Amino acid sequence: VSIITQNIFLFNESLLENIRYARIDATDEEVFEASCLACLHEKASSLENQYHTVIGDKGHLLSGGERQRIGLARAFLKKPKILVMDEATSSLDPRTEKKVFENLDRMRREGRMASTLIFITHNMELAASADSIIDLQDKMTLVRYTDSDFE
Structure with missing residues (x-):
């Protein structure tokens, strides 16, 4: 099980090592592939030292979206059977969000990643792409929707 939250923990290390944190034994090529799937490779390639650039304490040299893509790259690298995403693409x-979810779906269909994906979001367009939706209403009532409710 892997969990990606809205705010991920980052080290004052290189971009490469921050992604590799998910799987310490990963090769550089595996990190690069995960980065591509998370739509982070272009940014990494533009940095002065590319993947070897130290991103600063808590990733202060990166935007919020770039920091979130590191969390996504970690998930692509780890390839968990269950992935929980709590506002991980907000x-x-x-x-970019659409591309990341297309990559997640492709990896899942190929059996290379999470067979179960749970995402917590306020984005109803994104939620509508799920097989089923559980909506928390008035902080107490759970309402479950399935594909047929949207047809």
Whole structure:
């Protein structure tokens, strides 16, 4: 099980090591692949020392969306059977968020990643793409929706 929250913990280390934190034995190539799937590779390539750039304490050299993509890259690298995402893409632009979820879905269909994906979001368009939705209403009432409720 892996959990990605809205605010991930980052070390004052290189981008490479911050991603590799999810799987210490990962090769550089595996880290690069995970970075591509998380739509982070382009940013990494633009940095002065690319993946070897130290990102600063708590990743202060990166935007909120870039920090979230490190969390996503960690998940792609770890390839958990169950992935919980709590507002893990809230700082991504819609195009990047869509691409990340397409990559997650492809990896899942190929059997290379989470067979169960639980995401917590305020984005109803994103929620509508789920197989089922559990909506917490008035902090107490749970309402469950399935695909057929949206047809």
